[in-house]
Amino acid sequence: MDCKYHDNKQALWHCEECDIPFCMDCVEVEAQMSAPRCVLCRRYLASYGVSQHVEPFWNRLNTFYQYPLQKPAKSFLLFYAIASLVIGFLIDIIPIGFVGLILRLALMAMLVSYVFSVLSKTAKGDFIAPTYDQTVTYDSDGMTVKVIGLFILLFLGGVAITGKFSYTGLYLYLLFVAFIIPAVLVTLGMSKHLSSSINPLNILETIAGIGFPYLILFGLVTVITYSLSWATFFINYWLPDPVVFLMSQTATGFFYIMMFHILGYVVYQYHAELGYGVDIEVLATNENADLTVEQRAMAHADIYIQEGRYQDAKDKLLEAGQNLKFQEAAYHKLVKLNLVKQDMAGTIKAAKLYFDNPELKSHAYNAFSLYQQIRRLEPRFRPMNANARAILIEQVRHKNQAEEVAWLAQDLEEKFAQDPNLPQALLAQAKYFAEIEHEDTKAATILKQLIENHPQGAHRFEAEQLLKACQAMMA
Known part of the structure; x- marks a missing residue:
């Protein structure tokens, strides 16, 4: 809709x-x-629901691998690599299996707490990698123990399936587990309850909430898992034993951070369908990164105009006009709105705001068209600054508009003697007489006075060149 x-x-x-x-x-x-x-x-x-508004995760594949390269993630990976080096060294020198197991679990706890923090943070629309300090608070729910419990339950399920259906049943069970594991991890990361993550109803609701794209997610997780397996294989094959543990654990950290970021983004994309809350301000910020307060005010003004709430629309347009980027569009619409309402006082007031815009020259065509519309309502109107007058005179390109030039130039030197843009307005008037009216005498008279009264400035060279051309035509 x-x-x-x-x-x-x-x-x-x-x-x-x-x-x-x-x-x-x-x-x-x-x-x-x-x-x-x-x-x-x-x-x-x-x-x-916003799943169709948020950029789909399959369109962001080229950005996911960059997530572990953010400074907080790199800092964690460096810390994790150092810890892996130390623990790998301790495992080698302490030939006690129980001690080695404890050390490996400690390393696992470090990674588990971080990657689930990545999932949770991304799911809330925050795409900046967490620092390791933030994961300490996150793991207060004991995620490491729950992950260990999850894998124990999956292992026991595999043992039971094997005992009843032999290895054929085990292969089917492993395929089933591989398919549901993204949904299980998402549920565990968001609910923080082991019982919820293995509840078949919750797993089905997660898969159904994501819909067909779940197959893409399953494929991504599978590719990452197999990529990690191949990386670990080559590390074990090519590298000496002292660095194998370090490199394999670092690779594991990198791939898992990327995978859990993907899982978190999927939750962010489908948060309404999955029933997870995302702060509205975060959503608005992520999906409208360039949408300023003023731009939103412009959108609200459109609503008020269509609903006939013109004063509210005017207030919003004035608000939007505070930003130079939207000033021309906001004040242009404000003038048009007052014109439609035949509000002369409002039109003149809005026109002053519009023609005082320092970026008016980049909207010269629209400015001249609007000026003509204003004059149809109020024939005595003309902008009260030399820059706007110069821009409008430059837009007159037909002989039948000579009255417009005369009206715009009528009181230039009297009203704007101190205006730094006065020379440009006089030069525009001279160019009109020389190029459109072909009245070189009038143009030369204006140019001589311009050069005499305003000898300094960027206009001088152009004025002198035009004066020479006029004098040559007069000869």
């Missing part, structure tokens, strides 16, 4: 009171909101 006010954007929210679908641009978002508000009635909106 499309947004009512923006046909090219998908609706993400629905106001039950107004019965209106909204896109993200249209909604009212404030910090600490549990959901955005309707800009018309101020009631909270219901979500349509």
Whole structure:
């Protein structure tokens, strides 16, 4: 379903009171909101779900591998590699199996706490890798013990299947486990309950919530797992024993950080379908990274105009105009709105804001068109700054518009004697007489006065060249 006010954007929210679908641009978002508000009635909106709005995870494959290269992740990997080196050395010199097991579990706990922190952080829309300090707080729920418990349960399930159905049953069981493991890890990471992660109903709900793309997720996890296996194989084959443990553990850390980031992003993409909350402000920030307060105000103004709430629309346009990037569009629309309402005072006030824009030259065509519309309502109107006058005169390219030039140039030197843009306005007037009217005498007179009264400035060279051309035509 499309947004009512923006046909090219998908609706993400629905106001039950107004019965209106909204896109993200249209909604009212404030910090600490549990959901955005309707800009018309101020009631909270219901979500349509955002899985089609968030960039699909399969379109971000080229970015996932970069996640472990972020500074916090690299710092963790360095710390993890040093710990692996030390533990590998201790395992070699302490020939006691129980001690080796404890050391390996300690290393595992370090990685488990970090990767589940990655999953949780990404699922909430925060794509900055966590520091290791943040994982200490996260692992207060004992994720390491729960992961060990999960693998013990899966192992016991495999033993039971093998005892009853032999190795054929075991192969099918392993294939089944490989297929459900992404859903199991997602459920464990988000609920933090071992019982929830192995609940068949929860697993089915996760797979169904993601839908067909779950097959893509399963494929990605499988590829990462086999890539890690091959990397470990080559490390064991080519490298000497003292560095095998270090390199294999570092590779494991890298691949698992990437995999859990993918799992977290899938939760972020399908959070509405999976029933996990994502802070609305984070969602708005991630999906509208370039959407400023002013740009949202522009979208809200469109809503108010279509709903006939013109004063609210004017307020929003004035708000949007505070940002130079949106100033031309906001004030242009404000002038047009006042013109439609035949509000002369409002039109003149808005026109002053519009023609005072320092970037007006880049919108010269629109500025001249708007100026003509304003004059149809108020024939006495003309901008009260030399820059706007110069820009408008430059847009006059026909002889039948000579009156416009005369009107715009009528009081230039009297009103704008101290305006630094006065020379440009006079030069524009001279160019009109020389190039459009072919009245070289008038043009030369203006140019001589311009050079005499304003001898310094960027205009001088062009004025002198044009004066020479006019004098040559007069000879």
